[in-house]
Amino acid sequence: MIILGLFIISVLGLLFMSMLDVLVFKQQFLQAIVHLLPIYPDTSTIFIIAAAFLMAAWTDFDMTKRLKKKFGSQSNKQGGGENGGAKQNKRG
Amino acid sequence: MNTENQNAIGEDPYGLENVKKQFDQVFGNTADLAVVSVNVGQYKGLLCYLTTMTNTDFIIDHVLNDLALSEQKEPMGKEETFHLLETIHYAVLKHETLQSMDTVMDKIVLGKAAIFIDGFQKVLVLEVRTLNSRSIEEPSTQNVVRGPKEGFTESADTNMSLIRRRFNNVNLRFERFELGYKTHTAVYIAYLNGDVDEHILKQVRDKLNNSHIDSLFDSAKIEELLHSKNKGVILFPTVYNSERPDAICSHMINRRIAVLVDGSPFVLIVPSLFSDFFKSPEDEYQWSLIGAFARCLRYFAFILSLIVPALYIAVTSYHQELVPTILLTSIAAQREGIPFPASIEILLMEITFEILREAGTRMPRLVGPTISIVGALVLGEAAVQAGVVSNINVIVVSMTAISGFVAPIYTFGSKVRFFRFGMIIMASVIGLYGLVLGCCLLMVQLTRIESFGVPYVSLFSRWDKRRTT
Amino acid sequence: MVPSKTNAVDMFAMQLVFLLSTSIIFGTPSVVPDSWLVGIIAFFPACLFIVIYGAMLSSQKNLGLYPLLEKAWGKVVGRGFVLIYATYFLYIAARNIRDMIELIMSALLRMSPVPVLTTLFVLIIAYATLGGIQAIARFASLVLCIVLAMLFMLAVLLMFSSSIILEQMLPFLSKGIGPVVQSAFQHSIWFPYGEIIVFLVFQQELGGAKGFRRVTLYAFLSACFILSITDLIQVWTLGIEGKKYSSFALLDAARLINIANIITRMDAVIALIIIFGTLLKCSVFLFACAEGLTHIFKGQQGKYNFPLALLAGAFSILVTRNSAEHMIEGLKYVIYTLHIPLQLVVPLLTLLLLRIRYRKGEST
Known part of the structure; x- marks a missing residue:
């Protein structure tokens, strides 16, 4: 759901900005939005936005929990129950 | 000892031989266990304690002498003898009566002595703990030019008395907790009843009760325990520690709770705020x-x-x-x-x-x-x-x-x-x-x-x- | 946990820093000569906001802005408005970040890559918002002390380097009172005063209509006072013409400080202080935006903060193509298309709807 919220708000934000650009530069809407899209003026914004969505996806799909589960099961297979027990003690 | 009695003892669960056997089983011949045969009134008795938790002078002065006095009395039943011991001979020593043997071992570990009467169910447990500890010295941290020079020591009893001496106030409370499932270390919290915030007190109690540590040798471990789960904590300490009784007491006046750990001269204060770490006790004396x-x-x-x-x-x-x-x-x-x-x-x-x-x-x-x-x-x-x-x-x-x-x-x-x-x-x-x-x-x-x-x-x-x- | 309530002073500090942070550096827009008067005059119509927002709050038992919107407009339209407000807050946050970055680029670092500076800044904003509004308020009280101390120091140092010349503020009201009042209505009441609407979002934590009215009034008064003083200092040091043509007038004023050739270049220090204020303002906006999204998409609180902050950072780069556009957009178009509808029209309509739909006594 976080991804959805983020997506909607980023689309809305882009609309806001392109609307203002239409007003300021007296351009066509299409032209303004093409100018605005993060391909221009430099590509770094794409990375930032991508990072934002990545973060949202991370929390959305509970990656931390999944990774822990994966590694937890691995360590159980290798080192027996002791490791897991120690970890749980620390948390508790 | 005649053979008739011996047989009787063998079956009697409170007989001295049986008690001895149980001690051997639990303590497994540890070198510092003293199991001494004594006479209690006209009955045979057994005195058990750990030599490492007390000293011989104390045992002779306060336990054996009184036992010797009890011998001179006229014959009476076991129940009466026991009562006499409890109310007259050991009235001054801190003592308690156990109805059965089950918890005696745990008490002895804490530095108590147990007196058994042959064939009698009740056990008298006396507080004989006298430990050598560092005498009260000037603390090595937080030095002041002006102000009291006493510092806490490793003994929680001494530390509590250092605090009590400063508060001649009925509202000062000490609560005892036992932490560490291997060491059973005594942890005390001290606060002024009425001043302190009940929510915070409850949180501290819960944290101490729900700890799952195995051993505890310094208050630093408790500090970690109390520090974690506070909101947003990364690098700043939220638990104050001090070796100085006056510093601790001046914080307790300000609605704080002190945590004393037996074996550590550093007493903790919760909750502590940023500004506490910039105060020296000396500031108030100038x-x-x-x-x-x-x-x-x-x-x-x-x-x-x-x-x-x-x-x-x-x-x-x-x-x-x-x-x-x-x-x-x-x-x-x-x-x-x-x-x-x-x-x-x-x-x-x-x-x-x-x-x-x-x-x-x-x-x-x-x-x-x-x-x-x-x-x-x-x-x-x-x-x-x-x-x-x-x-x-x-x-x-x-x-x-x-x-x-x-x-x-x-x-x-x-x-x-x-x-x-x-x-x-x-x-x-x-x-x-x-x-x-x-x-x-x-x-x-x-x-x-x-x-x-x-x-x-x-x-x-x-x-x-x-x-x- | 004992709920640590925000006390009134912290809340006041938060609103004051919020009002001061960016406007202190850009000053009142110098479209008319006596710009310091604009600030004072704008204060009176700005109090209208307090009345409207206070009425909105008290009509529905101190609900926050988002539930109020839903209550007044119904589920679908209300949610639409919530989304629009969330975007609006994000947009203003992005604009403020851009303002700050422009300032840093012109005053301190000319060569550093903008995306790096922005990303670092927004990450700290996100971290600040994680602690909740109480933590932000406490942070604000620290920032307020720093900002006030800096301003005081600036004034004193300017006086000692004998840069303050009172005659520079003459001619007084050369074109009459008309343009001044017009400017007040065109710019100053919407920015910074109108932006106070964002605090409606947190009213449940901050203590309702009564506290809001009182604290906001004090905050407006102090902000008006401080802004006028700084405007006056700028005029006294730079002169009317100098102020008009400088983009960061307070910085230019600070540049004039020179005491025995030791204390010079105070402008960099002032620029750094602005970072604190912007940080606070942006975290308030970001927190409001995140609250809105959590309100609609029913997520756990605090999950939106980091992604949203990054988004705001990206928007701050995209928001305008150059600083000339940034200025004119901020002064003219944003006010007409965003500030006036969202700060005045929608709240008024909401209030009206609330009054009609829930008469007194019937309110649930």
């Missing part, structure tokens, strides 16, 4: 203006220790225009011929200093001066003369180091060092902007922390001055 000045100086030193190296790096490598021209030329002249950029130079010296500090604290005391000679002369002066680092660099690093030690609580200063390294890195990457971002992060971090629900830094609301609602 003219208030001098105390306030000293406190301001400590805050200033704290800020200095955080930002001076970063500021030096940022200003010399990014914003030379901010430095007054004369100073700039003098710095530039000193840095001439230095092979490293300012940031590497600073990092080099900072790390050297950290190593020196670590070596200085861990060294055997006799070798200590060597370190300071090597550190000061060889590293400081020789490095400058060899042209590896500049003079101003040494000034910056030593100023930072000295400022870092101004904080009255050692743990506070030691944790803050991490921020300093962070600042240095930020400043070497993006200059002053990075430094300010670092400061922002620090402030955000500070204001986010809550110690047991009390804001760690709060300029306009004083938690400890507010009365309970």
Whole structure:
């Protein structure tokens, strides 16, 4: 759901900005939005936005929990129950 | 001992032989267990204690002498003899009566002596714990020029009495907890009933009761336990510790809870706020203006220790225009011929200093001066003369180091060092902007922390001055 | 946990820093000569906001802005408005970040890559918002002390370097009172005063209509006072013409400080102080935006903060193509298309709808 919220708000934000650009530069809407899209003026914004969505996806799909589960099961297979027990003690 | 009795004892679960056997089973011939046959009235009895938890004089004076007195009385039943012991002979010693043998072993481990009467179910348990401990000395941390010179010791009993002596007040409460499922260490919390916040008290109790640690040898472990789960905690301590009874008591007056751990001379205070770590007990014993000045100086030193190296790096490598021209030329002249950029130079010296500090604290005391000679002369002066680092660099690093030690609580200063390294890195990457971002992060971090629900830094609301609602 | 309530002073500090942070550096837009008067005059119509927002709050038992919107407009339209407000807050946050970055670029770092500076900044904003509004308020009280101390120091140092010349503020009201009043209505009441609407979002934590009215009034008064003083200082040091043509007038004023050739270049220090204020303002906006999204998409609180902050950072780069556009957009178009509808029209309509739909006594 976080991804959805983020997506909607980023689309809305882009609309806001392109609307203002239409007003300021007296351009066509299409032209303004093409100018605005993060391909221009430099590509770094794409990375930032991508990072934002990545973060949202991370929390959305509970990656931390999944990774822990994966590694937890691995360590159980290798080192027996002791490791897991120690970890749980620390948390508790 | 005749054979008739022997047979009877063998079947009797409270017979002395049986008791002895049980002790052997549980304690397994440990060298410090004393199981002594004594006469109680006209009956045979058994006195059991751990020799390591008491001393022989005490046993002779207070236990055996009284037992000898009981022999002279006219014949009476076991129940009456027992009653006599309890009410007359050992009335002064702290004692309790157990209805069965089950918990005797646990009591003996705590430093108590048990008296058994042959074939009688009840057991008399006497408090005979007398431990040698360090006498009360002047504390080694948080020294003051003016003020009481007593310090806490490793014995929780002594420490509690040091606190009680300062509060002749019926509202002072001690609560006992046992922590560590292997060591059963005694932990006490002390507070002034009525002043203290019930929510916080409940949280502390819950944390102590729900701990799952196996052993406890110093209050540092409790500190960690109380510190974790506070909101937003990373690098700042939210538990105050002190060796000084007067410091602890003055905090308890301000609605705090003290935590004493048997075996540790450091008593903890929760909840503690940022400003607590800049107060020395001495501030209150002086003219208030001098105390306030000293406190301001400590805050200033704290800020200095955080930002001076970063500021030096940022200003010399990014914003030379901010430095007054004369100073700039003098710095530039000193840095001439230095092979490293300012940031590497600073990092080099900072790390050297950290190593020196670590070596200085861990060294055997006799070798200590060597370190300071090597550190000061060889590293400081020789490095400058060899042209590896500049003079101003040494000034910056030593100023930072000295400022870092101004904080009255050692743990506070030691944790803050991490921020300093962070600042240095930020400043070497993006200059002053990075430094300010670092400061922002620090402030955000500070204001986010809550110690047991009390804001760690709060300029306009004083938690400890507010009365309970 | 004992709920640590925000006390009134912290809340006041938060609103004051919020009002001061960016406007102190850009000053009142110098479209008319006597710009310092604009600030004072704008204060009176700005109090209208307090009345409207206070009425909105008290009509529905101190609900926050988002539930109020839903209550007044119904589920679908209300949610649409919530989304629009969330975007609006994000947009203003992005604009403020851009303002600050422009300032840093012109005053301190000319070569550093903008995306790096922005990303670092927004990450700290996100971290600040994680602690909740109480932590932000406590942070604000620290920042307020720093900002006030800096301003005081600036004034004193300017006086000692004898840069303050009172005659520079003459001619007084050369074109009459008309343009001044017009400017007040065109710019100053919407920015910074109108932006106070964002605090409606947190009213449940901050203590309702009564506290809001009182604290906001004090904050407006102090902000008006401080802004006028700084405007006056700028005029006294730079002169009317000098102020008009400088983009960061307070910085230019600070640049004039020179005491015995030791204390110079205070402008960099002032620029750094602005970072604190912007950080606070942006975290308030970001927190409001995150609250809105959590309100609609029913997520756990605090999950939106980091992604949203990054988004705001990206928007701050995209928001305008150059600083000339940034200025004119901020002064003209944003006010007409965003500020006036969202700060005045929608709240008024909401209030009206609330009054009609829930008469007194019937309110649930």
